[in-house]
Each structure stands twice: as structure tokens, then as C-alpha cells.
Amino acid sequence: MTQTTLTNAQAAVPVASHGGTLQRFWRTTARRLAPWAVPIVLVALWQLAAQEGWLSTRVLPAPSAVVDAAWQLAVSGQIWRDIGVSTGRAVIGFVIGGGLGLLLGMITGLSRVAETALDSTFQMLRNIPHLALIPLVILWFGIDEKAKLFLVSIGVFFPMYLNTYAGIRAVDPGLVEMARSYGLRGWALYRDVILPGALPSILVGVRFSLGLMWVTLIVAETISAQSGIGYLTMNAREFLQTDIVLVGILLYALLGKLADVLAKELEFRWLRWHPAFQRGAAA
């Protein structure tokens, strides 16, 4: 039935005239390109302004200069070292803080005793902006790696903890009851019902955490570092290399976007069952 209507439609296309398909092609292309129009125009204006000398290169070098600086850094290999160091810090901090947040969120979500003992403390601590701890962290750890990892871990911990805890609490009690009446106990109940039920919320926590991970790392690396993207930009600032500062900023933007894309991919993969996450659901 569908087969026949499809072939009919295909057969009808050439008859309907080429103008129709061409028009449709332009319309879809235009719709896809529309969001990029404003950024492209802005970059073009920026390039023009820099070339004509309306903008001092110290304030904002031309986009071409920024690309050139990035190319130089890539060729010399310095940019890769700095990206590697920063990513390493981000990942280690994320694993420590996010892992602890996940673990403690699960414990407080699953056990009333742990909730009573720990939750109000965490709710109190989460209201402290973690960047306010910087002076204290410098006093405790000095200005080396440990301070940066500690800050990133703290920043990542709370979104993971809160979302895991809320996710486990939001698992439908009816499903838990049903699973128990079907003989699921202990690990099986946890693996088949509680964890998948909490997963959408946990993944929201992962996305929040990834965002905070980069923000915290930028601040920590800007304060003091001997390597990493933050070091790259701060060092360039001393020599008034505005183009390299811009390269560093763009790198943070790209890495942050990359982390977000990864988190989204996890959602699509793990939440296939969820109507909101099925591919094409948004269309």
C-alpha cells in the first residue's frame, strides 16, 4: 500500500515540473543555512574592520590573524600539548568529582539512613559557589595540579549528586513494586528498574557537570598554570598577543561544545526507549 503510493509520488515528481524540486532544494538549503547567516556576517564585518584599521589589532586582531596564530601553534605542536594537558585535567577532575557525586547520590537515593545523615549537609554545601573556595584551595594545595583537580571535582560533584539523587527518588514506585512481585531483588532490581529509571536524570547531571567542568578549569588555569590552554592565554596576554588569547578562548568553546555533543550522543544511545529521545522526535 505504502509501496504503491511511494512509487506514484516518485513518478509524479518529474511530471510536476523541475521547478518544484529545485524550489524545494533551495528552500531546505536556505532553512539549514539560516542560523549561520548572522555569525558569518559578523565575522565578515570583523575582518573588514580589522583590515581597514578601524579596530586596533591589540583590541581585536583580524579573524585571519587568529586562524594564522592557531596554525602556527598547531605546527609548532604547542597547542596539542596544551589541549592534552587541559583535557587531562578536565577528565580526571570529572571522573573524581562526577564519580563521587554519582556514588553518593545513589547511596542517599537508595537508603533512608544515608539520606538523613548526608543529604541536608550536601544541600547546604551546594549553595557555596565553588569558585569562592579558590583562596582556600590555594592555601591548602598551593598552585599546582592538585588545586585544579580539586576545584574541578568540586564543581562537577554537585550537579551529579543532585541529579542522581533526584533521579532515583523519581523512579516510579509502581514499577518497583511490580518488579518485586515478579521476584526481582537486590542487584537485579537495581540494574533492571532503578538505574534505568534514574538514567534520564543522571544524564542531565552529566551535561550540567560537563559545562561546569570547563568553566572551573578555565578559572583555575587562568589563576596559575605552567601548561594548558589557560597558561597559553595568560602567557600570550603578557606579550600582548591578542590573537593567541582568542585562539585559547575559541578552544574552550570548541571543547565545551564537543563535551556537550558527547553527552547528547549518550542520551540518544541510552535513552532510545524514551519517546523524547528517539531520533527524529524533534522534527
Next chain:
Amino acid sequence: MSAQQLAPVAGADIEAEWTAEQRASVRLPLDPQIDPLGTQLPLGANLAAHAVPRTAAGTNLKVVHPASDTQAPASSASSAAGLRIEGVGKRYGARPVLSDFSLSIPRGGFAAIVGRSGCGKSTLLRLIAGLETPDAGRITLDGHALSGPSGAVSTRIMFQDARLLPWRTVLENVALGLPKSSHGKALDVLGEVGLAERANDWPSQLSGGQRQRVALARALVHQPDLLLLDEPLGALDALTRIEMHALIERLWRAHGFTALLVTHDVQEAVALADRVVLIEQGQLGLDQAVSLARPRARGSVAFAGLEAQVLARVLQTEASAGAHVPAPEPLWPAATVRWAV
């Protein structure tokens, strides 16, 4: 009214002559794959013929008198088969929900419990399912105690909402709690409810009636001795409900399990059950045998008469209970279920 007074109405002295084995011997050659909903039964005549022994057995369900337990040890072997509820009581706080409630359903019987909201009918089902423990009394299935949340494997419950795990496919839901090797068996049962071709879909892609059919398959794959139905069709539209009645009846006849249906729909109770039990204020109010031939024609005079009779009795309860402060639905501990693993 107490159970003792009502006992003769239900034919208290007739034991379960019509056992599952006997019914199996006249099992009809239904092909579930071809006829998932039993709507095209070409066997009406056969059914009517086979229904004769059923009706002769009349009400093969009986109310248990506390007294009869002591006087009839000889028949204990046969009376132990099936579900026995003896003097069960349950209270939430100070409010008694069930008090000294007794009922017994022979193996392979189908009983329906009706009553207004908060009368304790759902509580009774939850007690039998082991989701809650009774404060008093004893519940046994084929002589084995069914108390405590030990998850008696031989009992399965179907809830008003299908309660399918949304993150598992239809087939994985049916095979819940079973090893992977039993997926073939799960697929067979899924075929019996007419959903074999939806095995790899997500539950969110099914309609309400289809979800309940999956829940029914999930219950039946364990081959339960006792199937508890807690208003499983309450959220479905009228047409789907009629289809589900036919399906449940057909599967009950094919599998030979004991069935206990809780419903607020008197027509549903009369359409499906051998016997309709009314609970009012935590006690047995009415115990009406339904000896209509199966499959039951809703339009028939006998059906309509019986339905009207039961409905009148239920409404009378409500009228008499009008002065009495309507008891709210008990807050199910489901809302406070802990996931301590």
C-alpha cells in the same frame, strides 16, 4: 451480613467438582495465533455443549465457614486445592479495612470482587499478592501459605496500569525475571495475546489496550496458579474492554489458572466470573453465583437480569453507607515503597 449467613446462597456444600483437569479434557482446539481475541469463535455450539458440565457444577466456589474447617478434615485434600482466605484482617492505623474476611476459590475458578472505592477490595488483592501482610488470618494457595512479601512465584498480579518497564522492549518486558534462554517461551505467550509482531517495539509505542495485553502475557509466561487482576481494564475504552474480556476468558480456559478479578464494573464481573463477591465495609456483603453459559452474550435476558440484580445490591450498599463518612482510598504503601536493595 456475615459470611455464614450467605454461605448457602453460594452453594456452600458443593466442592469443586469441575477441576482444571476436567476442564482441560474438554479444552477447545483454539488457535491463538489466528484468533488472538477470540472474536471469530466458530465454536459457539461446542462451547455451549461443554458449558453444560460447568453449569451443572453450578457454583463451584464456596464460602469457608470457620466451623467447617474442623468438621471436614476428610475433604481437606480437595478443599486445600485453590485459594483459601481464612479470617483475614487488615487495618491502616486505626481504620480497619478488612475484618475477619473469609473466601475460598477452588483451583481453576474465576471470582470477581466488586464494591465501592475504599471497601477493601484492592487491599485484599494486595494481601493475596504478598505486597502487604495481613494483621490476622491466613491465606493459602493449594495448602501453601501465601503471606509476606516473599514473592510467591505461583501468584501473578496485573495492575490497573500496565507497569511495563519503558526501557525494555515488549519481549524483554514479558521475559522479566526470566533468563535470556526463555525468550522463545515469552514470544509464544506474546503470540497468544496477539502481539508477537510487536516484540521488539518499545512500550511507549503501544496503545493502552496493547500494553495491558503485554502485561497479561508477562503474568502468564510464569504459568501462575493464581492470577490476580486489579481493575486491569479500568483505564481502557469500552470496545477495547470487551475485546480484553474475550481474551482473558480464552486464556483462563486455555491455561486453567485460578483467577481473582477486582473491578468496579458489574457488567465486567458478570461477563467473566463464575461468582461475584461484594465487599462492603471490609466484610463479605454478597456472594452471587454466575452460572451463565460461556461465552456470555451481554444482550441475553439472563445476563442483563443478573447484572441488574448485582448492581442494585451494590447501589443499595452505597445508599446505606451514605450516612457513614465515605472512607478515603487507603494510601497505598506503594507511595512509600523504599528501594533499599
